[in-house]
Amino acid sequence: MADLTTRAAAKRQQIMDAALAVFLENGYVGASMDQVAALAAVSKQTVYKQFKDKEHLFQSIIDDIGDRVDDPFVELTKDVAETDDVERMIHALAGRFVTTIMDPRVQQIRRLVIGEAARFPDLGRAYWERGFARALVTIADCFARLDERGLLKVEDPQVAANHFAGLLLWIPSNRVMFHGRTDAVSAEELAAFAADGARAFLAAYGTRP
Incomplete structure (x- = not known):
């Protein structure tokens, strides 16, 4: 169970790191979940499993940066x-x-x-x-x-x-x-x-x- 939780957390961070790069390159409006999935090397379904939409993903990234x-x-x-x-x-x-x-x-x-x-x-x-x-x-x-x-x-x-x-x-x-x-x-x-x-x-x- 712990391994599953660790892998899920790692996958979430992988997506967030990729998303930050996409947002920095294209801005919020120009960024897409397809671009995030491609850069993170995961399916778009995996991205949506972690983040319900682009707005939630963006907010999660900025919150994470602030926390760190x-x-x-x-x-x-x-x-x-x-x-x-x-x-x-x-x-x-x-x-x-x-x-x-x-x-x-x-x-x-x-x-x-x-x-x-x-x-x-x-x-x-x-x-x-x-x-x-x-x-x-x-x-x-x-x-x-x-x-x-x-x-x-x-x-x-x-x-x-x-x-x-x-x-x-x-x-x-x-x-x-x-x-x-x-x-x-x-x-x-x-x-x-x-x-x-x-x-x-x-x-x-x-x-x-």
Whole structure:
């Protein structure tokens, strides 16, 4: 029985992985259950046995992605409590933030969810809350701790976290979104955007004259 359950779960994941690739390539409207079945190397009947329709399949994929998202900034909270070098800390956080959010796969999924947000508003909101919004809460907590230690001057940590994200992502994320290519920004450019954004943030929120 356990083997059957394991095989069923593996088959379901196989279909979901194939479906994600199809949705990323064709969008929700352009994707078909036939394409999913072909890429997953299963019958269309098998796909419908797991997912009653395309809408249910799409929702299951985005929910699954949200469930597997780990907050990449949690481990930095310990460094915040110990650091005396706020500039190094902010630059390290900026580098981690840009690398994580601008990951090509993350950007592809982000574009897909945004593109279908009007069709699936609850799904879009859930994806936001599980991913980006949760990361902003962690970053805001880091800034609040640095403010308490006198290393930053932050009146509203959540606003500061959003300013931080905007300084880092406005140029590269918009370029990727509007060009429709994840390689629209080079690794060297991303590093420069992270450094420039960190310096701008420190100029606005740092305590040094």
